[in-house]
Amino acid sequence: MPLYAGVAVLFGLFFLGVPVFAAFFGFNIFAALMLMGPQMLSIFPASILDTSTTSELVTVPLFILLGELLFRSGSITILFNAVDDIVGRVRGRQYVIVVLISVLLGALSGSAVAVAAMLGRTVMAEGMARGGDKHLLAGLVLGGACLAPVIPPSFLVVLIGMLSGTSISALLAAGVLPGLVAGALFFLYVQAVLWRDPSRDTQRDTGRPKGSALRAVLSLLPFSIVIFAVLGLILLGIATPNESAACGVFGALAVAAIYRKLSLSMIIDSLRGTVLLSSMILLIMAASKILTQLMAFSGLTSQLVSALAGLTLPPVAVLILLMLIPFVLCMFLDQIALMLILIPIYTPLVGTFGFDPMMFWTLFLLNLTLGAITPPFGYALFALGAASPAELTLRDTYLAALPFIGLIIVTLVLVWACPPLTAWLPSLL
Amino acid sequence: MTETAAAPGQGAATSRKGSPLPRAFARIHDGLTEAGLWAAIAALAGLATLSFIGTLARYFFGTPIGWGPDWASYLLAGCIFAAAPAVTARGQHVAMNLLESVLNFPMGRLLLSFAALILTLAILTTTAWIVWGALRAAYVAGTATAAGYPIPRWWLLAVVFYGFASSAVHVLRSLIGLVATVRSDQNRV
Amino acid sequence: ETTVRMLKTWDSRYPGSVVICDRFAELLTEASGGEIKVQTSGPETIPPLQQLEPTQNGLFQILCTYPGFHTGSATILTGLESIRPDAQAFRDSGAIDVVRETYDALGLHTVSVPLAHGYAIYLNRDLSDAGDLSGMQIRALPPQHPYITAIGGTPVVLPPPEMFSALERGVVDGAAFPLAGATGYGFTEVTSHYFGTNITSPHVILANKAFWDGLPQEVRDVFETQASILEDETPDTYRTLNNQEHARMAEAGMKRLTLSDSVAAKLDDAVVKGAWAFAETRDGETAVRLRAAVEAAGLLE
Ligand code: NA
Ligand code: NA
Numbered sequence: 001m002p003l004y005a006g007v008a009v010l011f012g013l014f015f016l017g018v019p020v021f022a023a024f025f026g027f028n029i030f031a032a033l034m035l036m037g038p039q040m041l042s043i044f045p046a047s048i049l050d051t052s053t054t055s056e057l058v059t060v061p062l063f064i065l066l067g068e069l070l071f072r073s074g075s076i077t078i079l080f081n082a083v084d085d086i087v088g089r090v091r092g093r094q095y096v097i098v099v100l101i102s103v104l105l106g107a108l109s110g111s112a113v114a115v116a117a118m119l120g121r122t123v124m125a126e127g128m129a130r131g132g133d134k135h136l137l138a139g140l141v142l143g144g145a146c147l148a149p150v151i152p153p154s155f156l157v158v159l160i161g162m163l164s165g166t167s168i169s170a171l172l173a174a175g176v177l178p179g180l181v182a183g184a185l186f187f188l189y190v191q192a193v194l195w196r197d198p199s200r201d202t203q204r205d206t207g208r209p210k211g212s213a214l215r216a217v218l219s220l221l222p223f224s225i226v227i228f229a230v231l232g233l234i235l236l237g238i239a240t241p242n243e244s245a246a247c248g249v250f251g252a253l254a255v256a257a258i259y260r261k262l263s264l265s266m267i268i269d270s271l272r273g274t275v276l277l278s279s280m281i282l283l284i285m286a287a288s289k290i291l292t293q294l295m296a297f298s299g300l301t302s303q304l305v306s307a308l309a310g311l312t313l314p315p316v317a318v319l320i321l322l323m324l325i326p327f328v329l330c331m332f333l334d335q336i337a338l339m340l341i342l343i344p345i346y347t348p349l350v351g352t353f354g355f356d357p358m359m360f361w362t363l364f365l366l367n368l369t370l371g372a373i374t375p376p377f378g379y380a381l382f383a384l385g386a387a388s389p390a391e392l393t394l395r396d397t398y399l400a401a402l403p404f405i406g407l408i409i410v411t412l413v414l415v416w417a418c419p420p421l422t423a424w425l426p427s428l429l
Numbered sequence: 430m431t432e433t434a435a436a437p438g439q440g441a442a443t444s445r446k447g448s449p450l451p452r453a454f455a456r457i458h459d460g461l462t463e464a465g466l467w468a469a470i471a472a473l474a475g476l477a478t479l480s481f482i483g484t485l486a487r488y489f490f491g492t493p494i495g496w497g498p499d500w501a502s503y504l505l506a507g508c509i510f511a512a513a514p515a516v517t518a519r520g521q522h523v524a525m526n527l528l529e530s531v532l533n534f535p536m537g538r539l540l541l542s543f544a545a546l547i548l549t550l551a552i553l554t555t556t557a558w559i560v561w562g563a564l565r566a567a568y569v570a571g572t573a574t575a576a577g578y579p580i581p582r583w584w585l586l587a588v589v590f591y592g593f594a595s596s597a598v599h600v601l602r603s604l605i606g607l608v609a610t611v612r613s614d615q616n617r618v
Numbered sequence: 619e620t621t622v623r624m625l626k627t628w629d630s631r632y633p634g635s636v637v638i639c640d641r642f643a644e645l646l647t648e649a650s651g652g653e654i655k656v657q658t659s660g661p662e663t664i665p666p667l668q669q670l671e672p673t674q675n676g677l678f679q680i681l682c683t684y685p686g687f688h689t690g691s692a693t694i695l696t697g698l699e700s701i702r703p704d705a706q707a708f709r710d711s712g713a714i715d716v717v718r719e720t721y722d723a724l725g726l727h728t729v730s731v732p733l734a735h736g737y738a739i740y741l742n743r744d745l746s747d748a749g750d751l752s753g754m755q756i757r758a759l760p761p762q763h764p765y766i767t768a769i770g771g772t773p774v775v776l777p778p779p780e781m782f783s784a785l786e787r788g789v790v791d792g793a794a795f796p797l798a799g800a801t802g803y804g805f806t807e808v809t810s811h812y813f814g815t816n817i818t819s820p821h822v823i824l825a826n827k828a829f830w831d832g833l834p835q836e837v838r839d840v841f842e843t844q845a846s847i848l849e850d851e852t853p854d855t856y857r858t859l860n861n862q863e864h865a866r867m868a869e870a871g872m873k874r875l876t877l878s879d880s881v882a883a884k885l886d887d888a889v890v891k892g893a894w895a896f897a898e899t900r901d902g903e904t905a906v907r908l909r910a911a912v913e914a915a916g917l918l919e
Contacts, residue, residue, distance in 0.1 A: 019522035045563030046668035053502035055777030237788035246480030577760025
């Protein structure tokens with residue numbers, strides 16, 4: 001009964017229009033009082049401090065800042081123009097950039113929320129300015145953000161490897177092909193949509209004379225500084241993922257200087273935008289962390305999982321059930337804390353039912369982030385809705401997410417049906 | 430769908446019409462909020478610079494900045510909560526006011542905004558009060574952060590408290606603004 | 619019948635979670651003939667660095683942890699990193715009374731101080747030509763920095779989640795970490811060499827003071843007897859765990875290094891100095907008394 005009451009409270013607060021973070025806090029207060037009484041409220045401050053000083057979350061503001069600087073320096077416009085000049089008039093080419101950038105940045109960050117926010121600030125804004133279809137653009141961004149934890153480097157993969165006793169490097173390799181398959185599906189979907197309705201493409205003519213391909217490639221050189229600062233420094237063993245985000249910020253400053261857009265007011269505007277957006281996102285994360293702790297304290301999460309795991313069902317049904325749990329729970333709960341609860345319970349089951357660990361954990365990881373882009377509670381949706389131009393409302397992000405949720409589910413089925421997708425690359429190690 | 434919890438400037442609008450004391454209070458509160466935002470901007474700039482210089486110092490000079498990561502996380506906390514009142518004042522928290530877009534009669538919308546603001550106020554006040562308790566306890570006990578480079582825990586809790594409490598005041602001002610708008614509309618009729 | 623809520627700092631990756639925390643719960647239930655039931659929660663309920671407060675507040679009655687996770691409230695137990703893991707000698711030294719004073723002031727009763735051991739330094743290359751860590755950057759917790767510096771290394775601070783990718787890509791050359799459970803944490807995948815140290819890892823089991831004071835004497839006796847049993851068996855348990863871990867490391871192709879006598883002596887010396895210097899940071903006077911007690915009992919030799 002209290003559980004239903006709690007869910008009713010949460011939905012009630014959401015639908016009344018209480019801000020998301022406050023609605024979560026309201027629910028947490030209610031749940032804490034129901035669970036243990038006022039004593040339970042004492043975990044709130046410590047939990048808030050813990051979340052707001054978590055080192056992984058440092059990347060959220062840094063990535064958003066990187067996006068702000070790139071956008072304000074004109075880098076994104078130059079990028080779009082360059083692709084126009086290099087690729088020519090191929091249908092949906094601008095959307096391809098969105099897919100590429102999403103997958104690339106997804107690779108750089110392990111955080112779907114950070115990527116969604118950063119892309120909302122950059123490619124969403126540029127794509128919409130070019131007359132792109134806002135739903136298609138937002139869907140691509142969310143899809144790309146969803147791939148962030150699967151494509152290396154990824155902190156979440158490391159955590160799975162550590163908790164489940166699976167080889168971390170093999171898991172990282174296992175995620176690459178499914179990530180690329182999902183990217184290809186996104187591309188095909190866009191082509192299909194544009195074939196049916198060409199008006200949803202970005203404007204063909206921006207009134208800009210077509211430049212030479214060589215010049216276009218040259219114009220991309222400064223942009224590659226940023227890519228190098230983020231990805232290169234990690235691969236060369238110069239910086240950790242957190243540090244590389246900070247290096248990327250300074251790379252973006254250098255790019256802005258090269259494009260002659262660097263000024264104190266530009267830097268301050270970028271910082272202000274980043275601070276406001278990060279504060280809003282991280283407040284939601286703090287609230288969701290408390291919710292996860294309360295769930296763990298109540299024993300509800302592990303009871304639920306054990307009950308389902310105890311059912312006698314054919315392996316496929318078990319697999320579907322085991323994947324539904326993180327998908328549904330990740331709509332509400334903090335990914336990392338949820339992993340701490342689920343992975344120890346799941347690890348023996350992988351062996352019991354004879355699932356291939358690479359396939360299983362890759363599916364698990366995709367499901368975790370899928371929860372983050374699924375309406376109505378997905379954090380990446382909130383982040384994108386807030387980071388993107390005002391014409392893209394939160395409800396637009398809901399609509400935009402749906403087809404891409406479908407595409408990722410197709411990817412999940414492919415990963416399950418086609419074992420080499422996750423087995424081949426790890427076998428080369 | 431709007432992304433507005435406390436509509437920007439509503440509180441300020443009321444105070445302009447109101448008596449001098451609330452007006453002065455509103456001005457001070459708005460000034461404090463902007464100052465908090467600037468502090469958050471400084472914290473973020475510091476955080477990015479610290480991580481960047483830390484990387485260079487370790488890789489090129491073999492002298493890592495030991496306190497860097499701890500201070501980066503303190504700055505992150507400072508950044509989030511010093512900016513929180515400004516987010517509230519600007520109405521930049523995401524909200525899902527689905528009902529509001531369904532209701533198309535003004536009175537219904539008004540009641541809805543009223544309910545949302547009251548609930549938000551209650552939640553933020555309660556949270557601020559909970560944090561205040563922890564802040565006092567940490568101050569009295571002299572607890573530090575469990576880090577290699579500790580700072581008093583109450584420093585951080587003070588910023589968290591400020592974030593919630595000042596946000597609550599912004600919501601309260603919006604609520605007063607809403608009531609004042611309704612009153613003046615009635616007077617006109 | 620008493621149901622006790624116990625909070626643990628670790629998830630299942632760390633063996634101490636099982637052989638110290640779960641083991642103590644099991645001992646209590648057995649010795650009480652099922653009268654004492656223990657309900658355990660882990661770091662998913664309360665994050666590791668925030669666990670002292672909910673125990674002080676009585677949300678949990680028992681906390682099973684490592685003193686490094688609450689250095690913001692008490693640091694004295696860090697000094698014990700320098701002692702021999704000898705449970706009997708430690709109890710006879712009376713040191714526990716000094717420890718109890720510190721935690722009593724925090725509203726916590728010290729139930730047990732099990733002395734685990736086995737701390738290693740993992741490297742992604744061999745020792746320097748000098749046979750030490752010269753020219754290497756080693757990830758370590760700040761209280762352990764003097765240990766690294768003493769044998770030529772440069773200590774680096776990295777948050778735990780970044781440690782593994784940093785080791786893998788060579789951002790750092792090594793890391794200090796407990797031996798038991800190292801394979802499970804993934805060290806064999808990101809490093810190639812390691813050597814053991816004489817660092818002891820004091821664990822601590824704390825009870826909420828009001829809860830403890832409210833217990834009937836016979837229940838407290840059960841806690842105390844079982845605490846002694848746990849303390850006595852812990853060094854042996856860790857000897858077994860460490861041997862198993864050495865075997866697993868060898869199987870995974872890890873090369874076990876041995877420090878030369880002179881380098882090892884430098885390290886041992888630094889562990890004593892560093893551990894007590896850090897122990898004194900919050901309450902110097904008490905740490906000095908704790909050191910005197912263990913030193914008199916010959917535990918520093
Ligand atoms: Na990634
Ligand atoms: Na928007």
